[in-house]
Amino acid sequence: xxxxxxxxxxxxxxxxxxxxxxxxxxxxxxxxxxxxxxxxxxxxxxxxxxxxxxxxxxxxxxxxxxxxxxxxxxxxxxxxxxxxxxxxxxxxx
Amino acid sequence: xxxxxxxxxxxxxxxxxxxxxxxxxxxxxxxxxxxxxxxxxxxxxxxxxxxxxxxxxxxxxxxxxxxxxxxxxxxxxxxxxxxxxxxxxxxxxxxxxxxxxxxxxxxxxxxxxxxxxxxxxxxxxxxxxxxxxxxxxxxxxxxxxxxxxxxxxxxxxxxxxxxxxxxxxxxxxxxxxxxxxxxxxxxxxxxxxxxxxxxxxxxxxxxx
Numbered sequence: 528x529x530x531x532x533x534x535x536x537x538x539x540x541x542x543x544x545x546x547x548x549x550x551x552x553x554x555x556x557x558x559x560x561x562x563x564x565x566x567x568x569x570x571x572x573x574x575x576x577x578x579x580x581x582x583x584x585x586x587x588x589x590x591x592x593x594x595x596x597x598x599x600x601x602x603x604x605x606x607x608x609x610x611x612x613x614x615x616x617x618x619x620x
Numbered sequence: 621x622x623x624x625x626x627x628x629x630x631x632x633x634x635x636x637x638x639x640x641x642x643x644x645x646x647x648x649x650x651x652x653x654x655x656x657x658x659x660x661x662x663x664x665x666x667x668x669x670x671x672x673x674x675x676x677x678x679x680x681x682x683x684x685x686x687x688x689x690x691x692x693x694x695x696x697x698x699x700x701x702x703x704x705x706x707x708x709x710x711x712x713x714x715x716x717x718x719x720x721x722x723x724x725x726x727x728x729x730x731x732x733x734x735x736x737x738x739x740x741x742x743x744x745x746x747x748x749x750x751x752x753x754x755x756x757x758x759x760x761x762x763x764x765x766x767x768x769x770x771x772x773x774x775x776x777x778x779x780x781x782x783x784x785x786x787x788x789x790x791x792x793x794x795x796x797x798x799x800x801x802x803x804x805x806x807x808x809x810x811x812x813x814x815x816x817x818x819x820x821x822x823x824x825x826x827x828x
Contacts, residue, residue, distance in 0.1 A: 528710065536705050536708055540701050540704070544693065544697040551690060555686055558824040558827040577816045578813045581696060581816070585699075585700045594638065595638060599649065601649055602645075602652035606652055
């Protein structure tokens with residue numbers, strides 16, 4: 528295995544993994560911090576950050592063809608429509 | 621990069637790879653909508669369930685959830701190394717990583733089974749004898765918990781089968797099946813992504 532191959536196959540995934548573990552530790556620590564503000568938002572933001580690392584780097588959406596990225600975005604877009612329309616009443620009262 | 625097999629109707633390996641990714645992401649987008657609807661139930665139940673819903677979440681076992689998150693994140697690492705090793709022609713490394721991924725997946729299910737046993741003995745199953753039957757909103761949380769974690773475990777079990785299938789491919793042919801490994805890897809990572817949100821929604825939500 529050459530140095531470049533080792534970097535692509537092992538080292539880069541290990542760096543992403545380190546980031547994911549750091550986010551997990553941060554989530555665990557913040558959730559256990561008694562009385563910490565905005566816990567639901569912080570918890571979900573950290574989860575979204577970890578999910579973004581997996582989606583963009585492990586699943587390689589960052590380097591994917593445009594049509595593949597479009598397909599991935601459409602799933603989230605339609606789910607967002609579901610939430611926006613269904614919760615419109617709650618948010619506008 | 622090792623030479624891969626070109627299947628009809630594709631004229632280039634790159635086109636074949638994009639087609640696989642497109643097909644897999646179409647399926648994954650449908651999974652996003654599937655889990656999105658279940659997560660939507662959580663949102664509505666949390667808004668209208670109020671303190672009772674959070675009181676239900678407080679009963680979850682944070683330690684089990686955290687261990688399982690670490691196991692799944694690690695399995696995503698081993699799956700990625702395995703998939704990339706296939707593409708580069710390192711079949712032995714790839715097969716070892718797939719085997720470790722399966723072991724981590726089974727460990728996840730074992731921890732989940734242990735957690736289920738703990739939940740059942742603590743009477744945290746909505747219905748007759750439910751521990752929190754007088755707390756309004758708690759049964760909605762625990763209904764969500766059971767439904768979504770069982771569905772997730774089902775997805776994970778399917779993923780284990782797909783990875784086991786990669787191990788059945790003869791070592792000398794594995795490098796030519798890089799798109800199969802990549803598709804399987806995409807599915808496995810989505811199972812991980814869903815769990816990352818479930819960890820926040822189920823285990824972190826009830827911490828004071």
